[in-house]
Amino acid sequence: MYKNKTDAPYVGTRIEELCRHKKITLRALCHAAGLKYQTLHAQISNQRHIPFESMRKISEATDTSLSWFASDEPPSLLTESDVTPLSDALFDQLLQTTKLRHAQDEKVLDAHSLALIYYRSGGLLSGLEPYIEQVDIFHAPQHGDTRLRVFRMGKESLTSKTLKRTDIEQLQASLDAAPPQLRMRFLADYQQAAKGEFLYTIETLNAAAVDHGERIRMDYLRLLIRFDSEDHGPLIVNLSELLR
Incomplete structure (x- = not known):
């Protein structure tokens, strides 16, 4: 792309x-x-x-x-899309929610804001600095990779809120322990994002995390965008927003 x-x-x-x-x-x-x-x-x-x-x-x-x-x-x-299309009602609901959140807190990061930051910064990770704690960041998959590798977790990301802590090792262990089909699907998504595509999907998660007492069940919006770091090379930023 x-x-x-x-x-x-x-x-x-x-x-x-x-x-x-x-x-x-x-x-x-x-x-x-x-x-x-x-x-x-x-x-x-x-x-x-x-x-x-x-x-x-x-x-x-x-x-x-x-x-x-x-x-x-x-x-x-062209193949059939694996992205769940947004209904008009849901789209309008999300739009109104975004407007309300921006009115309450100009520092809230949503998918639209993340896309704007990408274009205004030229895709450089440094442009995301004011919002860095609201996203999780992964190493962009390289040829031959068989697993996702966590780069950092944001203290205010959906993952940290769900796991009730910011623990890179726990997240990495949970990803590695996920069912093979789920691991490969996630890896394919991040490989697609690494090519420069914006991947915006509705995701459903029903899985157990390592060292987490409760099974995680939720639907969420996920946006994957590749950003580049001068020190660390290509990275994939994951912004996830809870639906239910």
Whole structure:
């Protein structure tokens, strides 16, 4: 995936490629996504900005990952998305929650803020410093890696709050002890993020952590973004927000 917004392909072109791949017309796509054909057609024809909300609806209607639209992957590599699409009701709820939290505390980090920090800092970890305790950070997987490696835990991250302590060794041991299928899925997600893709998903966790008395059951939003550190190389930042 392209790291810089200026290098990314125009999403309207990607929408047209998607239509050809799926053998549907743009009008049919608009109908499925609940969009106005005239509006989207004019935006694409004049290469105007296409709102994120429109892209989200297209992504949901076609079961296509949002990250694909900003990548250079050919349509032939499209597979069914493993991302649970957000319903309109949930999207609105999250948006209102974000606005409320920002009104109460300007230092609260959410997915939108993290993405802005990434672009404004050029993807450098130093730009995240004021919010570093709200995220967990992992080493970007390298070729041949078979496990995730924890770099640091934030004292205010969802993981620390769930485990009721900030203990890198405990988190590493819990990840290593997870069922093989879950370990491999997590590793694949972080490998995808290491390529420069923003991975934003709804996750469900039902597992036991090492040295933790209670079984952890929760649904949460997870955003993975690659940041680069001058001292430590590529790292994956994990921002997770509890849903229930």
